[in-house]
Amino acid sequence: MGLLVAIEGADGVGKNTTANALREALIAQGRSAELISFPRYGETVAGVTIGRFLADELDVPMSVNAAAVLYALDRLEWRDRLTAALDTNDVVVLDRYVASNMAYQGAKVPPEEARALMAWILELETGQFALPAPALNVYLDTPWDLARELILKKAQRSYTDRSYDVHEEDVALQQRVRANYEAIARDGLLGRWSVVQASQDGAMRPTARIVADILTAIES
Ligand SMILES: Nc1ncnc2c1ncn2[C@@H]1O[C@H](COP(=O)(O)OP(=O)(O)OP(=O)(O)O)[C@@H](O)[C@H]1O
Numbered sequence: 001m002g003l004l005v006a007i008e009g010a011d012g013v014g015k016n017t018t019a020n021a022l023r024e025a026l027i028a029q030g031r032s033a034e035l036i037s038f039p040r041y042g043e044t045v046a047g048v049t050i051g052r053f054l055a056d057e058l059d060v061p062m063s064v065n066a067a068a069v070l071y072a073l074d075r076l077e078w079r080d081r082l083t084a085a086l087d088t089n090d091v092v093v094l095d096r097y098v099a100s101n102m103a104y105q106g107a108k109v110p111p112e113e114a115r116a117l118m119a120w121i122l123e124l125e126t127g128q129f130a131l132p133a134p135a136l137n138v139y140l141d142t143p144w145d146l147a148r149e150l151i152l153k154k155a156q157r158s159y160t161d162r163s164y165d166v167h168e169e170d171v172a173l174q175q176r177v178r179a180n181y182e183a184i185a186r187d188g189l190l191g192r193w194s195v196v197q198a199s200q201d202g203a204m205r206p207t208a209r210i211v212a213d214i215l216t217a218i219e220s
């Protein structure tokens with residue numbers, strides 16, 4: 001059974017870049033590794049709907065509960081492939097996972113309701129939907145102003161031509177998402193957490209350095 005490592009963080013902090021480089025570094029060390037990203041845009045019923053929501057193309061409003069269940073359903077639809085990847089690899093690297101759902105949906109309700117909603121999502125995904133908990137969650141920490149610049153440098157996205165999707169354009173949401181991640185990591189929800197600084201003095205650290213920090217966390 002392989003090790004499940006989830007790379008987490010707010011939008012544009014370098015999760016996909018880091019997750020790809022981590023997978024390559026693990027393979028260079030002689031370990032088998034696979035990368036799986038969530039949401040599965042265009043590949044699951046939930047992923048198609050999530051893409052339309054983020055592109056602001058849904059004809060009906062998306063409630064917080066609907067978003068929570070859709071993101072969880074996206075992972076349930078992909079669960080067999082996730083467990084197959086865990087059966088055949090030393091490490092499975094995830095670009096976003098259950099903590100994303102907790103941090104983002106928890107950022108859409110009044111602060112006094114956030115903890116209960118995050119606990120409900122945790123139980124839905126790891127209890128009812130029996131998704132495996134990560135051995136390690138990595139929170140990539142980068143200030144929003146830098147992440148906002150990086151989003152504009154991203155390659156063309158499959159679900160929208162917009163510069164910022166509906167989550168990314170909401171700066172206040174992004175700040176609450178960061179606060180939720182910090183609380184989730186501090187409280188050790190969903191297992192072990194490592195907080196890794198992705199930037200220093202207003203600029204991104206080299207990806208290789210970020211990956212080195214994550215490898216150290218995996219070894220420990
Ligand atoms: N360490 C780094 N140094 C310089 N540029 C980086 C670094 N990490 C990522 N980038 C660049 O920042 C942009 C966003 O990176 P990436 O797509 O990995 O972020 P993300 O967190 O996965 O974004 P999102 O959550 O919006 O999907 C890309 O253009 C990428 O090349």
Ligand SMILES: Cc1cn([C@H]2C[C@H](O)[C@@H](COP(=O)(O)O)O2)c(=O)[nH]c1=O
Pocket residue numbers: 011038039054071072096097098100101102104105167168
């Ligand atoms: C997996 C997942 C994601 N989200 C949010 C986070 C982002 O704003 C978007 C999509 O992620 P991407 O990395 O930019 O492709 O959706 C979420 O709210 N809940 C989740 O479970």
